[in-house]
Amino acid sequence: MELAISGLSAPNTDAAYDGLDAQQLIQIFRLMVLSRRLDDREILLKRQQKTFFQISAAGHEALQVAAGLALRPGYDWFFPYYRDRALCLTLGVTPEAMMLQAVGAATDLASGGRQMPTHWSSRALHIVSTSSCTASQVLHAVGCAEAGRYFSEHPEAAAKADGDYRAFRDVTFHGDEVALTCLGEGATSEGEFWEAMNTASNSKLPVIFCVEDNGYAISVPVEVNTPGGNISRIVANFPNFYFAEVDGTDPVVCLRAFKAAAEHCRAGLGPAFVHGHCIRPYSHSLSDDEKLYRSPAEREADALRDPITRMRERLLRAGILSEDEIKKLEQSLDREAAEAGARALEAPLPEISRITEHVYSEDLDPCGTAFDKEPAQATAAGDGGKGAGPRTMVDLINACLRDEMRRDPRIVIYGEDVADASREEALAEVKGKGGVFKLTAGLQTEFGSDRVFNSPLAEANIVGRAVGYAVRGMKPVVEIQFFDYIWPAMHQIRNELSLMRWRSYGGWAAPAVIRVPIGGYISGGAIYHSQSGESLFTHIPGLRVVFPSNALDANGLLRTAIRCDDPVLFLEHKRLYRESYGRAPYPGPEFAIPFGKAKVVRPGTDLTVVTYGAVVPRTLQAAEQARREHGIEVEVIDLRTLSPYDWEAIANSVRKTSRVIVAYEDALSWGYGAEIAARIADELFEDLDAPVKRIGAMDTFVAYQPVLEDAILPQPTGILKAIVELRKF
Numbered sequence: 025m026e027l028a029i030s031g032l033s034a035p036n037t038d039a040a041y042d043g044l045d046a047q048q049l050i051q052i053f054r055l056m057v058l059s060r061r062l063d064d065r066e067i068l069l070k071r072q073q074k075t076f077f078q079i080s081a082a083g084h085e086a087l088q089v090a091a092g093l094a095l096r097p098g099y100d101w102f103f104p105y106y107r108d109r110a111l112c113l114t115l116g117v118t119p120e121a122m123m124l125q126a127v128g129a130a131t132d133l134a135s136g137g138r139q140m141p142t143h144w145s146s147r148a149l150h151i152v153s154t155s156s157c158t159a160s161q162v163l164h165a166v167g168c169a170e171a172g173r174y175f176s177e178h179p180e181a182a183a184k185a186d187g188d189y190r191a192f193r194d195v196t197f198h199g200d201e202v203a204l205t206c207l208g209e210g211a212t213s214e215g216e217f218w219e220a221m222n223t224a225s226n227s228k229l230p231v232i233f234c235v236e237d238n239g240y241a242i243s244v245p246v247e248v249n250t251p252g253g254n255i256s257r258i259v260a261n262f263p264n265f266y267f268a269e270v271d272g273t274d275p276v277v278c279l280r281a282f283k284a285a286a287e288h289c290r291a292g293l294g295p296a297f298v299h300g301h302c303i304r305p306y307s308h309s310l311s312d313d314e315k316l317y318r319s320p321a322e323r324e325a326d327a328l329r330d331p332i333t334r335m336r337e338r339l340l341r342a343g344i345l346s347e348d349e350i351k352k353l354e355q356s357l358d359r360e361a362a363e364a365g366a367r368a369l370e371a372p373l374p375e376i377s378r379i380t381e382h383v384y385s386e387d388l389d390p391c392g393t394a395f396d397k398e399p400a401q402a403t404a405a406g407d408g409g410k411g412a413g414p415r416t417m418v419d420l421i422n423a424c425l426r427d428e429m430r431r432d433p434r435i436v437i438y439g440e441d442v443a444d445a446s447r448e449e450a451l452a453e454v455k456g457k458g459g460v461f462k463l464t465a466g467l468q469t470e471f472g473s474d475r476v477f478n479s480p481l482a483e484a485n486i487v488g489r490a491v492g493y494a495v496r497g498m499k500p501v502v503e504i505q506f507f508d509y510i511w512p513a514m515h516q517i518r519n520e521l522s523l524m525r526w527r528s529y530g531g532w533a534a535p536a537v538i539r540v541p542i543g544g545y546i547s548g549g550a551i552y553h554s555q556s557g558e559s560l561f562t563h564i565p566g567l568r569v570v571f572p573s574n575a576l577d578a579n580g581l582l583r584t585a586i587r588c589d590d591p592v593l594f595l596e597h598k599r600l601y602r603e604s605y606g607r608a609p610y611p612g613p614e615f616a617i618p619f620g621k622a623k624v625v626r627p628g629t630d631l632t633v634v635t636y637g638a639v640v641p642r643t644l645q646a647a648e649q650a651r652r653e654h655g656i657e658v659e660v661i662d663l664r665t666l667s668p669y670d671w672e673a674i675a676n677s678v679r680k681t682s683r684v685i686v687a688y689e690d691a692l693s694w695g696y697g698a699e700i701a702a703r704i705a706d707e708l709f710e711d712l713d714a715p716v717k718r719i720g721a722m723d724t725f726v727a728y729q730p731v732l733e734d735a736i737l738p739q740p741t742g743i744l745k746a747i748v749e750l751r752k753f
């Protein structure tokens with residue numbers, strides 16, 4: 025950043041300044057003051073109701089400027105938090121860009137008016153879009169660092185390729201880049217913080233964790249969040265770290281710590297932890313008043329440590345700047361902030377017509393014909409040497425993963441128990457695990473432990489790291505072991521993975537695949553191994569949700585999921601994994617099915633059942649019985665993908681039959697069928713001869729005893745009964 029002052033004093037050689045010369049000290053001071061002035065200007069605009077939210081970096085400037093100066097924008101990677109104005113200013117985000125975000129302008133490059141101010145994003149500077157969630161970003165930094173290491177060890181993986189997401193995911197890497205992530209001391213209580221520390225430490229990743237400790241999390245003091253009141257003391261035993269606990273109001277001390285931290289990371293020795301003690305003079309945000317919970321004495325003691333006042337005094341004392349020069353500098357920065365604010369207020373507002381832009385990839389449409397590829401002729405060899413005969417869903421998912429990994433070196437697979445054996449030496453003597461359902465069997469053995477590996481037992485870790493991998497251009501295909509345990513990752517899925525593209529106005533995207541075994545009908549799965557709940561995910565804009573009912577569809581849809589440019593939740597029904605229903609020959613390495621294309625699995629004229637997953641074979645059974653015993657011809661539609669779904673196929677069928685049932689395995693109320701039924705009632709009312717009916721599970725969880733499980737989940741008898749009743753209208 026340019027300096028505003030000319031005619032400087034001689035370079036300062038004082039050891040107390042770590043060899044920083046006068047120019048550099050003034051540069052630090054300038055950035056600190058500009059950050060504060062921008063906060064002050066934003067506060068003024070908020071009070072004038074020209075902006076809508078304000079949260080400041082006040083009191084954190086020294087630590088943040090030091091972090092920014094120690095690292096290289098556009099080379100290193102940054103996962104800041106919402107208080108990091110001074111950091112981002114130092115990295116090169118302009119005052120005007122900041123003000124454009126504050127007013128929510130169309131020209132706000134970070135989010136196009138979608139995010140609150142100070143929710144940073146810049147592709148050029150490598151600042152990855154941040155959310156408001158405390159601590160979710162630290163896992164992204166871990167995945168990003170892993171991706172950087174991966175590309176430096178597999179440079180061929182960085183090559184662009186046409187025909188899949190790689191055409192739109194640029195890759196840069198250097199081999200010694202660092203990922204910086206910042207968070208507050210309160211946020212260190214989040215599980216994601218510990219999940220990130222775990223992997224960064226274990227894998228010796230080049231991640232700098234910067235804890236900006238201002239002593240409060242809104243109104244909650246540090247000792248309530250952190251036992252003993254000091255996070256440094258608690259993390260001290262993590263292996264491979266460089267640790268520094270510093271006065272976060274002293275930029276010289278902070279810069280020394282960050283330089284050492286970066287050196288440690290770049291040398292490949294492991295991560296670093298810089299814990300800076302700051303102050304928070306402006307309350308948590310403009311929506312908070314700290315006078316309600318902090319004593320006057322405490323606030324006065326804080327004020328004495330104000331980093332800007334201290335730096336000002338330091339420059340004066342050292343004779344680097346005179347009173348007059350400081351005044352002039354501060355006035356010019358005030359003007360700079362005011363002018364940035366004024367310019368932003370002139371900027372155009374976002375257009376309503378563009379609200380849905382960047383929910384999904386505009387570059388690559390997974391519903392398009394590019395993903396409509398016929399199965400190859402069954403060959404005697406097939407994949408994996410299992411012959412040309414019918415193969416299970418497990419076989420064909422495994423075959424797809426294998427084929428895609430051969431084709432695309434950017435794919436990594438990780439999750440709980442997915443490796444053949446983490447202790448590689450055992451592989452000479454044992455067969456290998458390859459997943460609790462064996463979906464990933466043999467993949468570590470073929471592709472190596474840096475492409476297929478076990479994660480810690482931590483679901484947010486799995487998905488959060490995938491976000492970091494994916495923003496760097498890789499394709500993580502991760503596994504959540506059971507749908508029942510996806511909930512710790514829900515925050516990452518809903519608030520990060522699925523939102524990355526929309527909230528950054530297309531600046532970033534995280535097109536990862538999450539494979540998840542789901543569902544019941546497995547006799548004894550009980551509450552925690554039988555859950556459904558897909559509608560909770562189809563309700564998330566930005567996420568694709570796929571739910572195949574047979575081996576061939578699973579193979580073709582997984583290929584589309586992997587090659588496409590959107591995040592995908594790929595649901596695999598456990599009961600269908602090894603069923604004789606729906607087996608198919610190996611369809612070759614290019615077979616693909618577009619998303620949003622349902623399949624009429626049984627044509628009929630009297631009534632339509634719209635369904636998916638394990639209810640497909642159960643509906644077919646009921647439909648057959650309906651024909652045999654009642655002469656009713658039922659049309660059965662397998663949706664195959666739940667978001668997007670094939671409305672046209674539903675509408676065509678309902679127009680023909682005028683009677684429709686939506687059948688699904690999840691609990692009846694608030695389920696996936698509610699949306700489909702409501703839309704049919706809304707748009708096809710004139711075509712209906714009977715009310716729209718739903719069939720689902722009872723509104724409970726699935727019980728252990730099979731007698732109870734059978735009663736709770738939808739069965740062919742119940743589907744048949746509904747078919748017969750609906751035909752009577």
Ligand SMILES: Cc1ncc(C[n+]2csc(CCOP(=O)(O)OP(=O)(O)O)c2C)c(N)n1
Nearest residue numbers: 107156157158208209210211238240241242
């Ligand atoms: C996951 C999550 N929970 C709660 C909040 C609401 N919230 C926003 S900031 C904050 C306190 C954060 O304190 P700290 O980590 O110390 O950072 P500071 O704001 O003090 O810099 C809370 C509870 C949130 N944004 N995200």
Ligand SMILES: [Mg+2]
Nearest residue numbers: 208238240241
């Ligand atoms: Mg705090």
